[in-house]
Amino acid sequence: MPKHCWFVCFLLAYGLCNGQDTTRVEIDLKLLDGERLKVKVYPPADTEQKWKFVIPQIIPGTYMKINYVRSYRKIAAYDHAGAQLKTVKKGNVIHIRQGAHPLSHLEYEIEQSLGNGPVWDNILTCAGTIFTDSSYLFNFQLVNGYFEGYRKKPFKIIFTKEKDLYGAGSLKAITRTSQYDEFHATDYAELVDRPLLYATADTSSFQIKDHRFQIAVHSELGYVNASKVKPALQRIMHAVDTFSGFITSEDYYFILYYVNMDRIKGLFKTFGLGSALEHNASSVYYNSDYANYDTLFRNLDWIATHEYFHTIAPLTLHTEKIHDFNFARPDMSRHLWLYEGVTDYLSALVNTQSASLSNSMSRDFGYDLTYALKRKPRSLTQSSEHIIKSNMFNWLSKMLQLGNFYSKGKLVAFGIDMELLERSGGEMRLLDVLLKMRTDYEGKYIPDDQLLDKLAEYSFPEMRTYFAQYIGVVTT
Numbered sequence: 001m002p003k004h005c006w007f008v009c010f011l012l013a014y015g016l017c018n019g020q021d022t023t024r025v026e027i028d029l030k031l032l033d034g035e036r037l038k039v040k041v042y043p044p045a046d047t048e049q050k051w052k053f054v055i056p057q058i059i060p061g062t063y064m065k066i067n068y069v070r071s072y073r074k075i076a077a078y079d080h081a082g083a084q085l086k087t088v089k090k091g092n093v094i095h096i097r098q099g100a101h102p103l104s105h106l107e108y109e110i111e112q113s114l115g116n117g118p119v120w121d122n123i124l125t126c127a128g129t130i131f132t133d134s135s136y137l138f139n140f141q142l143v144n145g146y147f148e149g150y151r152k153k154p155f156k157i158i159f160t161k162e163k164d165l166y167g168a169g170s171l172k173a174i175t176r177t178s179q180y181d182e183f184h185a186t187d188y189a190e191l192v193d194r195p196l197l198y199a200t201a202d203t204s205s206f207q208i209k210d211h212r213f214q215i216a217v218h219s220e221l222g223y224v225n226a227s228k229v230k231p232a233l234q235r236i237m238h239a240v241d242t243f244s245g246f247i248t249s250e251d252y253y254f255i256l257y258y259v260n261m262d263r264i265k266g267l268f269k270t271f272g273l274g275s276a277l278e279h280n281a282s283s284v285y286y287n288s289d290y291a292n293y294d295t296l297f298r299n300l301d302w303i304a305t306h307e308y309f310h311t312i313a314p315l316t317l318h319t320e321k322i323h324d325f326n327f328a329r330p331d332m333s334r335h336l337w338l339y340e341g342v343t344d345y346l347s348a349l350v351n352t353q354s355a356s357l358s359n360s361m362s363r364d365f366g367y368d369l370t371y372a373l374k375r376k377p378r379s380l381t382q383s384s385e386h387i388i389k390s391n392m393f394n395w396l397s398k399m400l401q402l403g404n405f406y407s408k409g410k411l412v413a414f415g416i417d418m419e420l421l422e423r424s425g426g427e428m429r430l431l432d433v434l435l436k437m438r439t440d441y442e443g444k445y446i447p448d449d450q451l452l453d454k455l456a457e458y459s460f461p462e463m464r465t466y467f468a469q470y471i472g473v474v475t476t
Protein backbone atom coordinates (compact mmCIF):
# COMPACT_ATOMS: atom_id res chain seq x y z
CA MET A 1 0.00 0.00 0.00
CA PRO A 2 1.44 3.44 -0.91
CA LYS A 3 2.55 5.63 1.98
CA HIS A 4 0.01 8.41 1.46
CA CYS A 5 -2.81 5.85 1.73
CA TRP A 6 -1.54 4.74 5.15
CA PHE A 7 -1.49 8.40 6.11
CA VAL A 8 -5.12 8.91 5.05
CA CYS A 9 -6.15 5.75 6.93
CA PHE A 10 -4.29 6.97 10.01
CA LEU A 11 -6.02 10.34 9.82
CA LEU A 12 -9.41 8.69 9.42
CA ALA A 13 -8.78 6.40 12.39
CA TYR A 14 -7.50 9.36 14.43
CA GLY A 15 -10.58 11.35 13.53
CA LEU A 16 -12.95 8.54 14.50
CA CYS A 17 -11.21 7.82 17.81
CA ASN A 18 -11.05 11.46 18.83
CA GLY A 19 -14.50 12.31 17.51
CA GLN A 20 -13.62 15.47 15.58
CA ASP A 21 -17.28 16.38 15.40
CA THR A 22 -18.02 15.41 19.01
CA THR A 23 -19.08 17.91 21.68
CA ARG A 24 -17.51 16.96 25.02
CA VAL A 25 -19.22 17.77 28.32
CA GLU A 26 -17.47 17.43 31.69
CA ILE A 27 -19.22 17.49 35.07
CA ASP A 28 -17.56 17.01 38.44
CA LEU A 29 -20.12 15.80 40.97
CA LYS A 30 -17.62 16.40 43.78
CA LEU A 31 -17.88 20.14 43.15
CA LEU A 32 -21.55 20.50 44.12
CA ASP A 33 -21.88 23.96 45.63
CA GLY A 34 -25.26 24.28 47.34
CA GLU A 35 -27.63 23.57 44.47
CA ARG A 36 -25.15 24.30 41.68
CA LEU A 37 -22.77 22.16 39.64
CA LYS A 38 -19.92 23.27 37.38
CA VAL A 39 -19.99 22.18 33.74
CA LYS A 40 -17.35 22.47 31.01
CA VAL A 41 -18.29 22.06 27.37
CA TYR A 42 -15.66 21.57 24.67
CA PRO A 43 -16.78 22.25 21.09
CA PRO A 44 -16.04 19.91 18.19
CA ALA A 45 -12.60 20.41 16.61
CA ASP A 46 -13.38 22.95 13.94
CA THR A 47 -11.98 26.09 12.45
CA GLU A 48 -15.17 27.92 13.42
CA GLN A 49 -14.40 31.37 14.79
CA LYS A 50 -17.82 32.47 16.01
CA TRP A 51 -19.79 29.88 17.90
CA LYS A 52 -23.42 29.88 18.92
CA PHE A 53 -24.43 27.71 21.87
CA VAL A 54 -28.15 26.94 21.77
CA ILE A 55 -30.08 26.08 24.94
CA PRO A 56 -33.51 24.46 24.35
CA GLN A 57 -36.82 26.23 24.90
CA ILE A 58 -38.79 23.01 24.73
CA ILE A 59 -38.17 19.26 24.78
CA PRO A 60 -40.17 16.34 23.37
CA GLY A 61 -43.11 15.14 25.47
CA THR A 62 -43.72 18.58 27.03
CA TYR A 63 -46.05 21.26 25.74
CA MET A 64 -44.71 24.44 27.28
CA LYS A 65 -42.07 26.86 26.18
CA ILE A 66 -39.71 26.87 29.15
CA ASN A 67 -36.99 29.35 29.96
CA TYR A 68 -34.39 26.57 30.51
CA VAL A 69 -31.56 29.07 30.05
CA ARG A 70 -32.34 30.48 33.51
CA SER A 71 -30.72 27.41 35.08
CA TYR A 72 -27.43 28.17 33.30
CA ARG A 73 -25.40 30.65 35.38
CA LYS A 74 -22.07 32.49 35.02
CA ILE A 75 -21.49 31.39 31.43
CA ALA A 76 -17.89 32.10 30.36
CA ALA A 77 -15.96 31.18 27.21
CA TYR A 78 -12.18 30.65 27.09
CA ASP A 79 -9.79 30.46 24.19
CA HIS A 80 -6.85 28.07 23.83
CA ALA A 81 -4.53 30.58 25.52
CA GLY A 82 -6.80 30.73 28.57
CA ALA A 83 -8.12 34.21 27.81
CA GLN A 84 -11.80 34.89 28.29
CA LEU A 85 -13.83 35.48 25.13
CA LYS A 86 -16.76 37.84 25.00
CA THR A 87 -20.19 36.19 25.15
CA VAL A 88 -23.57 37.74 24.46
CA LYS A 89 -26.80 36.07 25.53
CA LYS A 90 -29.69 36.64 23.12
CA GLY A 91 -32.75 34.78 24.34
CA ASN A 92 -31.79 31.13 24.59
CA VAL A 93 -28.65 31.45 22.42
CA ILE A 94 -25.16 32.28 23.70
CA HIS A 95 -23.08 34.05 21.03
CA ILE A 96 -19.34 33.59 21.51
CA ARG A 97 -17.27 36.35 19.91
CA GLN A 98 -14.05 35.78 18.05
CA GLY A 99 -10.83 36.43 20.02
CA ALA A 100 -7.09 36.13 19.41
CA HIS A 101 -7.32 32.34 19.59
CA PRO A 102 -10.08 29.82 18.86
CA LEU A 103 -12.62 28.78 21.48
CA SER A 104 -11.29 26.13 23.87
CA HIS A 105 -14.40 25.59 25.99
CA LEU A 106 -17.36 27.04 27.84
CA GLU A 107 -17.62 27.02 31.61
CA TYR A 108 -20.79 27.63 33.57
CA GLU A 109 -22.84 26.53 36.55
CA ILE A 110 -26.14 24.72 36.34
CA GLU A 111 -28.66 25.37 39.06
CA GLN A 112 -31.02 22.65 40.25
CA SER A 113 -34.35 23.26 38.52
CA LEU A 114 -36.56 21.92 41.32
CA GLY A 115 -38.83 24.87 42.14
CA ASN A 116 -36.53 27.55 40.66
CA GLY A 117 -39.14 29.37 38.57
CA PRO A 118 -42.67 30.73 38.68
CA VAL A 119 -45.38 28.08 38.57
CA TRP A 120 -46.41 28.98 34.98
CA ASP A 121 -42.78 28.56 33.88
CA ASN A 122 -42.30 25.43 35.93
CA ILE A 123 -39.91 22.76 34.77
CA LEU A 124 -41.57 19.38 35.26
CA THR A 125 -39.47 17.77 37.95
CA CYS A 126 -39.30 14.46 36.11
CA ALA A 127 -37.83 16.49 33.22
CA GLY A 128 -35.65 18.64 35.45
CA THR A 129 -32.55 18.46 37.59
CA ILE A 130 -32.27 17.61 41.27
CA PHE A 131 -28.94 17.99 43.07
CA THR A 132 -28.39 16.88 46.65
CA ASP A 133 -25.24 15.61 48.39
CA SER A 134 -26.25 12.04 47.59
CA SER A 135 -28.46 12.22 44.48
CA TYR A 136 -28.41 13.88 41.08
CA LEU A 137 -31.15 13.70 38.47
CA PHE A 138 -29.90 14.80 35.05
CA ASN A 139 -32.15 15.76 32.18
CA PHE A 140 -29.63 17.02 29.71
CA GLN A 141 -31.42 20.07 28.31
CA LEU A 142 -30.57 21.52 31.73
CA VAL A 143 -26.95 20.36 31.62
CA ASN A 144 -25.76 21.44 28.20
CA GLY A 145 -27.05 22.89 24.96
CA TYR A 146 -25.53 22.27 21.57
CA PHE A 147 -23.27 24.29 19.29
CA GLU A 148 -25.21 25.48 16.26
CA GLY A 149 -24.49 23.12 13.37
CA TYR A 150 -23.68 20.21 15.72
CA ARG A 151 -27.11 19.23 17.07
CA LYS A 152 -27.07 16.08 14.99
CA LYS A 153 -23.45 15.16 15.84
CA PRO A 154 -22.20 13.02 18.77
CA PHE A 155 -21.88 14.03 22.41
CA LYS A 156 -19.48 12.63 25.01
CA ILE A 157 -20.43 13.17 28.65
CA ILE A 158 -17.82 12.68 31.37
CA PHE A 159 -18.72 12.55 35.06
CA THR A 160 -16.14 12.67 37.84
CA LYS A 161 -17.64 11.37 41.07
CA GLU A 162 -17.32 9.75 44.46
CA LYS A 163 -16.87 6.01 44.24
CA ASP A 164 -20.24 5.01 45.72
CA LEU A 165 -22.32 6.91 43.14
CA TYR A 166 -23.83 4.97 40.28
CA GLY A 167 -25.29 6.55 37.13
CA ALA A 168 -28.48 4.69 36.09
CA GLY A 169 -30.28 5.20 32.80
CA SER A 170 -30.28 4.20 29.16
CA LEU A 171 -27.44 6.53 28.10
CA LYS A 172 -24.70 4.36 26.63
CA ALA A 173 -21.75 3.99 29.02
CA ILE A 174 -18.36 3.77 27.30
CA THR A 175 -16.33 3.58 30.52
CA ARG A 176 -17.33 3.10 34.14
CA THR A 177 -14.71 3.28 36.90
CA SER A 178 -15.05 4.01 40.62
CA GLN A 179 -14.35 7.72 40.10
CA TYR A 180 -14.99 8.42 36.43
CA ASP A 181 -17.78 7.54 33.98
CA GLU A 182 -17.94 8.31 30.29
CA PHE A 183 -21.16 8.20 28.25
CA HIS A 184 -21.91 8.64 24.58
CA ALA A 185 -24.92 9.88 22.62
CA THR A 186 -25.18 9.89 18.84
CA ASP A 187 -26.78 13.34 18.81
CA TYR A 188 -28.45 15.94 21.01
CA ALA A 189 -31.94 14.45 20.65
CA GLU A 190 -30.63 11.12 21.94
CA LEU A 191 -28.88 12.81 24.85
CA VAL A 192 -32.09 14.56 25.95
CA ASP A 193 -33.94 11.26 25.45
CA ARG A 194 -31.67 9.44 27.92
CA PRO A 195 -31.76 11.02 31.39
CA LEU A 196 -29.53 9.72 34.17
CA LEU A 197 -29.99 9.28 37.90
CA TYR A 198 -26.78 9.38 39.93
CA ALA A 199 -27.15 8.06 43.46
CA THR A 200 -26.00 5.30 45.75
CA ALA A 201 -26.91 2.25 43.72
CA ASP A 202 -30.50 1.18 44.41
CA THR A 203 -31.33 -0.88 41.37
CA SER A 204 -33.13 -4.02 40.43
CA SER A 205 -34.21 -5.69 37.21
CA PHE A 206 -36.49 -8.35 35.81
CA GLN A 207 -36.95 -10.12 32.54
CA ILE A 208 -40.08 -11.03 30.61
CA LYS A 209 -39.37 -13.20 27.58
CA ASP A 210 -36.34 -11.59 25.87
CA HIS A 211 -36.95 -8.18 27.36
CA ARG A 212 -35.05 -6.81 30.32
CA PHE A 213 -36.45 -4.05 32.49
CA GLN A 214 -34.13 -2.10 34.76
CA ILE A 215 -35.28 -0.20 37.83
CA ALA A 216 -33.39 2.63 39.54
CA VAL A 217 -34.81 4.33 42.63
CA HIS A 218 -33.74 7.19 44.83
CA SER A 219 -35.84 7.82 47.90
CA GLU A 220 -34.69 10.88 49.85
CA LEU A 221 -36.23 9.62 53.09
CA GLY A 222 -35.56 5.96 52.35
CA TYR A 223 -39.18 4.75 52.44
CA VAL A 224 -39.07 3.23 48.95
CA ASN A 225 -36.44 1.12 47.24
CA ALA A 226 -36.03 -0.77 43.98
CA SER A 227 -36.85 -4.19 45.38
CA LYS A 228 -40.14 -2.84 46.84
CA VAL A 229 -41.19 -1.35 43.48
CA LYS A 230 -40.09 -4.35 41.41
CA PRO A 231 -43.18 -6.60 41.97
CA ALA A 232 -45.49 -3.77 40.87
CA LEU A 233 -43.54 -3.06 37.68
CA GLN A 234 -43.32 -6.78 36.95
CA ARG A 235 -47.09 -7.10 37.35
CA ILE A 236 -47.67 -4.07 35.09
CA MET A 237 -45.29 -5.18 32.35
CA HIS A 238 -46.74 -8.70 32.32
CA ALA A 239 -50.13 -7.07 31.68
CA VAL A 240 -48.63 -4.95 28.87
CA ASP A 241 -47.07 -8.05 27.32
CA THR A 242 -50.40 -9.89 27.31
CA PHE A 243 -52.18 -6.86 25.90
CA SER A 244 -49.83 -5.77 23.12
CA GLY A 245 -46.48 -7.55 23.28
CA PHE A 246 -43.30 -5.54 23.80
CA ILE A 247 -42.19 -2.97 21.39
CA THR A 248 -38.91 -1.68 22.77
CA SER A 249 -35.85 -3.45 21.46
CA GLU A 250 -33.28 -2.57 24.13
CA ASP A 251 -33.24 -2.63 27.95
CA TYR A 252 -35.96 -0.34 29.30
CA TYR A 253 -35.27 1.73 32.46
CA PHE A 254 -37.78 2.82 35.08
CA ILE A 255 -36.19 5.74 36.93
CA LEU A 256 -38.11 6.70 40.07
CA TYR A 257 -37.27 9.68 42.29
CA TYR A 258 -39.03 10.12 45.65
CA VAL A 259 -38.58 13.58 47.11
CA ASN A 260 -38.80 14.73 50.72
CA MET A 261 -41.99 16.85 50.83
CA ASP A 262 -40.45 19.20 53.41
CA ARG A 263 -38.06 20.46 50.73
CA ILE A 264 -40.93 21.62 48.50
CA LYS A 265 -42.39 25.07 49.03
CA GLY A 266 -45.44 27.12 48.08
CA LEU A 267 -47.43 26.36 44.97
CA PHE A 268 -44.98 23.66 43.94
CA LYS A 269 -46.37 21.55 46.76
CA THR A 270 -49.69 21.71 44.91
CA PHE A 271 -48.62 21.81 41.28
CA GLY A 272 -45.12 20.40 41.27
CA LEU A 273 -45.61 16.93 42.71
CA GLY A 274 -46.25 13.74 40.85
CA SER A 275 -45.03 13.78 37.29
CA ALA A 276 -43.66 11.35 34.73
CA LEU A 277 -42.08 11.65 31.31
CA GLU A 278 -41.59 9.15 28.53
CA HIS A 279 -38.45 8.34 26.57
CA ASN A 280 -37.57 5.70 23.99
CA ALA A 281 -35.79 3.42 26.45
CA SER A 282 -36.82 4.80 29.82
CA SER A 283 -39.38 6.75 31.77
CA VAL A 284 -38.78 9.03 34.75
CA TYR A 285 -41.19 9.27 37.69
CA TYR A 286 -41.16 11.93 40.38
CA ASN A 287 -43.19 11.45 43.54
CA SER A 288 -43.30 12.48 47.15
CA ASP A 289 -41.62 10.22 49.68
CA TYR A 290 -43.69 9.32 52.71
CA ALA A 291 -43.93 6.56 55.29
CA ASN A 292 -47.41 5.23 54.57
CA TYR A 293 -47.02 4.79 50.83
CA ASP A 294 -49.13 2.27 48.93
CA THR A 295 -47.06 -0.91 49.13
CA LEU A 296 -48.68 -2.21 45.91
CA PHE A 297 -47.73 1.00 44.04
CA ARG A 298 -51.17 1.06 42.39
CA ASN A 299 -50.49 4.64 41.22
CA LEU A 300 -48.02 3.13 38.73
CA ASP A 301 -50.71 0.99 37.03
CA TRP A 302 -51.93 3.91 34.98
CA ILE A 303 -48.85 6.07 34.73
CA ALA A 304 -46.30 3.34 33.90
CA THR A 305 -48.52 1.82 31.20
CA HIS A 306 -49.17 5.31 29.81
CA GLU A 307 -45.44 6.12 29.65
CA TYR A 308 -44.60 2.76 28.14
CA PHE A 309 -47.28 3.06 25.43
CA HIS A 310 -45.67 6.35 24.44
CA THR A 311 -43.04 4.14 22.79
CA ILE A 312 -45.71 3.65 20.10
CA ALA A 313 -46.62 7.34 19.73
CA PRO A 314 -45.06 9.81 19.63
CA LEU A 315 -41.70 8.14 20.21
CA THR A 316 -41.81 5.94 17.10
CA LEU A 317 -44.99 6.70 15.19
CA HIS A 318 -44.82 10.45 14.67
CA THR A 319 -44.56 13.34 12.26
CA GLU A 320 -41.58 15.47 11.25
CA LYS A 321 -42.25 17.79 14.20
CA ILE A 322 -41.11 15.04 16.57
CA HIS A 323 -38.70 13.26 14.21
CA ASP A 324 -36.57 16.36 13.71
CA PHE A 325 -37.50 18.09 16.94
CA ASN A 326 -36.92 21.83 17.11
CA PHE A 327 -35.36 22.38 20.56
CA ALA A 328 -34.57 26.02 19.88
CA ARG A 329 -38.07 27.22 19.02
CA PRO A 330 -41.37 25.44 19.73
CA ASP A 331 -43.05 24.07 16.62
CA MET A 332 -45.98 21.95 17.69
CA SER A 333 -47.40 18.95 15.90
CA ARG A 334 -51.17 19.07 15.45
CA HIS A 335 -51.54 15.50 16.66
CA LEU A 336 -51.46 15.69 20.45
CA TRP A 337 -54.77 13.81 20.32
CA LEU A 338 -52.73 10.79 19.08
CA TYR A 339 -49.70 11.28 21.31
CA GLU A 340 -51.64 11.80 24.56
CA GLY A 341 -55.28 10.83 23.87
CA VAL A 342 -54.64 7.51 22.14
CA THR A 343 -51.80 6.67 24.54
CA ASP A 344 -54.07 7.29 27.50
CA TYR A 345 -56.81 5.23 25.87
CA LEU A 346 -54.42 2.26 25.49
CA SER A 347 -53.45 2.68 29.13
CA ALA A 348 -57.13 2.73 30.18
CA LEU A 349 -57.78 -0.33 28.03
CA VAL A 350 -54.94 -2.46 29.42
CA ASN A 351 -55.91 -1.43 32.95
CA THR A 352 -59.50 -2.47 32.31
CA GLN A 353 -58.72 -5.70 30.49
CA SER A 354 -56.07 -6.97 32.87
CA ALA A 355 -57.25 -8.52 36.11
CA SER A 356 -53.95 -7.61 37.76
CA LEU A 357 -54.35 -3.87 37.16
CA SER A 358 -56.68 -1.55 38.93
CA ASN A 359 -58.11 1.29 36.89
CA SER A 360 -61.63 1.23 35.56
CA MET A 361 -62.21 2.63 32.08
CA SER A 362 -65.88 3.34 32.70
CA ARG A 363 -64.97 5.46 35.72
CA ASP A 364 -62.37 7.32 33.62
CA PHE A 365 -64.80 7.88 30.78
CA GLY A 366 -67.43 9.43 33.02
CA TYR A 367 -64.87 11.92 34.27
CA ASP A 368 -63.44 12.49 30.78
CA LEU A 369 -66.84 13.27 29.31
CA THR A 370 -67.66 15.85 31.97
CA TYR A 371 -64.21 17.39 31.60
CA ALA A 372 -64.32 17.52 27.79
CA LEU A 373 -67.76 19.14 27.71
CA LYS A 374 -66.44 22.05 29.78
CA ARG A 375 -63.59 22.88 27.38
CA LYS A 376 -63.59 25.24 24.39
CA PRO A 377 -65.32 23.71 21.34
CA ARG A 378 -62.13 23.69 19.26
CA SER A 379 -60.89 20.93 16.97
CA LEU A 380 -58.19 18.73 18.50
CA THR A 381 -55.72 19.60 15.74
CA GLN A 382 -56.25 23.34 16.31
CA SER A 383 -55.88 22.85 20.05
CA SER A 384 -52.53 21.13 19.51
CA GLU A 385 -51.05 24.00 17.58
CA HIS A 386 -52.60 26.54 19.93
CA ILE A 387 -51.36 24.95 23.15
CA ILE A 388 -47.88 26.43 22.84
CA LYS A 389 -49.11 29.98 22.33
CA SER A 390 -50.39 30.38 25.84
CA ASN A 391 -48.16 30.74 28.85
CA MET A 392 -48.10 33.07 31.81
CA PHE A 393 -51.40 34.97 31.59
CA ASN A 394 -53.60 32.03 30.76
CA TRP A 395 -51.58 29.33 32.44
CA LEU A 396 -54.57 27.77 34.17
CA SER A 397 -56.74 27.64 31.02
CA LYS A 398 -53.75 26.16 29.18
CA MET A 399 -53.47 23.42 31.81
CA LEU A 400 -57.19 22.69 31.47
CA GLN A 401 -56.91 22.63 27.68
CA LEU A 402 -53.91 20.32 27.91
CA GLY A 403 -55.93 18.04 30.16
CA ASN A 404 -58.49 17.83 27.38
CA PHE A 405 -56.06 15.81 25.23
CA TYR A 406 -56.25 13.13 27.89
CA SER A 407 -60.05 13.39 28.17
CA LYS A 408 -61.53 14.29 24.80
CA GLY A 409 -58.54 12.68 23.08
CA LYS A 410 -59.16 9.43 24.96
CA LEU A 411 -62.88 9.44 24.10
CA VAL A 412 -62.09 10.07 20.43
CA ALA A 413 -59.61 7.15 20.49
CA PHE A 414 -62.34 4.97 22.00
CA GLY A 415 -64.65 6.07 19.17
CA ILE A 416 -62.05 5.16 16.53
CA ASP A 417 -61.56 1.73 18.12
CA MET A 418 -65.33 1.09 18.09
CA GLU A 419 -65.63 2.21 14.45
CA LEU A 420 -62.77 -0.05 13.39
CA LEU A 421 -64.19 -3.06 15.24
CA GLU A 422 -67.59 -2.49 13.71
CA ARG A 423 -66.31 -2.01 10.15
CA SER A 424 -63.97 -5.02 10.37
CA GLY A 425 -66.48 -7.37 11.99
CA GLY A 426 -64.37 -7.44 15.14
CA GLU A 427 -61.10 -8.15 13.30
CA MET A 428 -59.30 -4.80 13.47
CA ARG A 429 -58.50 -2.91 16.67
CA LEU A 430 -56.95 0.55 16.87
CA LEU A 431 -53.97 -1.09 18.61
CA ASP A 432 -53.41 -3.39 15.58
CA VAL A 433 -53.39 -0.42 13.21
CA LEU A 434 -50.97 1.52 15.38
CA LEU A 435 -48.57 -1.41 15.77
CA LYS A 436 -48.56 -2.00 12.01
CA MET A 437 -47.93 1.70 11.31
CA ARG A 438 -45.26 1.76 14.01
CA THR A 439 -43.40 -1.10 12.34
CA ASP A 440 -43.65 0.48 8.88
CA TYR A 441 -42.58 3.94 10.03
CA GLU A 442 -39.80 3.04 12.48
CA GLY A 443 -36.95 5.52 11.89
CA LYS A 444 -39.16 7.55 9.53
CA TYR A 445 -42.00 10.04 9.86
CA ILE A 446 -45.39 10.84 8.40
CA PRO A 447 -45.85 14.48 7.32
CA ASP A 448 -47.87 16.33 9.97
CA ASP A 449 -50.60 17.27 7.49
CA GLN A 450 -50.95 13.70 6.19
CA LEU A 451 -51.19 11.67 9.39
CA LEU A 452 -54.98 11.40 9.36
CA ASP A 453 -54.92 10.33 5.71
CA LYS A 454 -52.35 7.65 6.53
CA LEU A 455 -54.50 6.43 9.39
CA ALA A 456 -57.40 6.12 6.94
CA GLU A 457 -55.14 4.29 4.49
CA TYR A 458 -54.15 1.76 7.17
CA SER A 459 -57.76 1.24 8.26
CA PHE A 460 -60.79 2.25 6.18
CA PRO A 461 -61.10 5.22 3.77
CA GLU A 462 -64.50 5.94 5.34
CA MET A 463 -62.72 6.79 8.60
CA ARG A 464 -61.97 10.20 7.07
CA THR A 465 -65.51 11.26 7.94
CA TYR A 466 -64.95 10.36 11.59
CA PHE A 467 -61.57 12.12 11.63
CA ALA A 468 -63.01 15.26 10.04
CA GLN A 469 -65.87 15.31 12.53
CA TYR A 470 -63.96 14.61 15.76
CA ILE A 471 -60.28 15.45 15.19
CA GLY A 472 -59.64 17.99 12.45
CA VAL A 473 -58.93 18.65 8.83
CA VAL A 474 -58.30 15.72 6.53
CA THR A 475 -56.43 16.89 3.44
CA THR A 476 -58.16 14.90 0.72
Ligand SMILES: [Zn+2]
Binding pocket: 306, 310, 339, 340, 343
Ligand atom coordinates in the same frame (compact mmCIF):
# COMPACT_ATOMS: atom_id res chain seq x y z
ZN1 LIG B 1 -48.22 11.22 28.10
